[in-house]
Amino acid sequence: MAAVIVAPSQMNAQPGHGGPPPGQAKKGNYPPPGQGGPGRQDFRMDRNYRDQVARHYRSDAQRWNNRKRPAFAPGYAIPRNYSIRPVPSSYWRGMPPPPRGYQYGYYDGYMVAYDPTTRIIADVMDLVTAFAH
Structure with missing residues (x-):
């Protein structure tokens, strides 16, 4: 049920090291914690399915536990140099x-609902937290 929220300390982190995606960091308009950005869709993934999805990505998601990852937030674009793998239906x-x-x-370690043309994120589900306990 965990959503990706950027802590104030992460807002000044180096891109790709727990802070905002590089394109957003340069703009200086990354959203405050708990708020989406300008391109945000009114859509939420059902967190009740997190464990179902996470078991397919277990080995990869577990390797991201306690490691720095980019912070994804609804309403912002995924940088073009990030290779997003499609999630099979x-x-x-x-x-x-x-x-x-x-x-x-x-x-x-993130499952995202995003527009493949604009790369705008509608919602993010952190699968790493499914294995963090």
């Missing part, structure tokens, strides 16, 4: 589909 079977024009993707 069999992994999210039973979940509501992403918004029209969006798809589910995976990157560094």
Whole structure:
């Protein structure tokens, strides 16, 4: 059920090291904790399916525990140099589909609902926290 929230200390972190994505860091307009950005879709992934999705990415997600990762937030674009892997529909079977024009993707322990053309994030699910306890 954990959402990605950028702590104030992370807002000044170096891009790619727990702070905002590089393109957003330069703009200086990264959202305050708990708030989305200007391109935000009114969409939320159902966190009840987190464990179902996480088991498919267990080995990769576990390696990101206690490691620095980029911070993704709804409403902001994923940098073009980040290679987002599509999430097969069999992994999210039973979940509501992403918004029209969006798809589910995976990157560094995060499942994101994003627009593949603009790379704007509608919502983020942190799969690393599924294995953190």
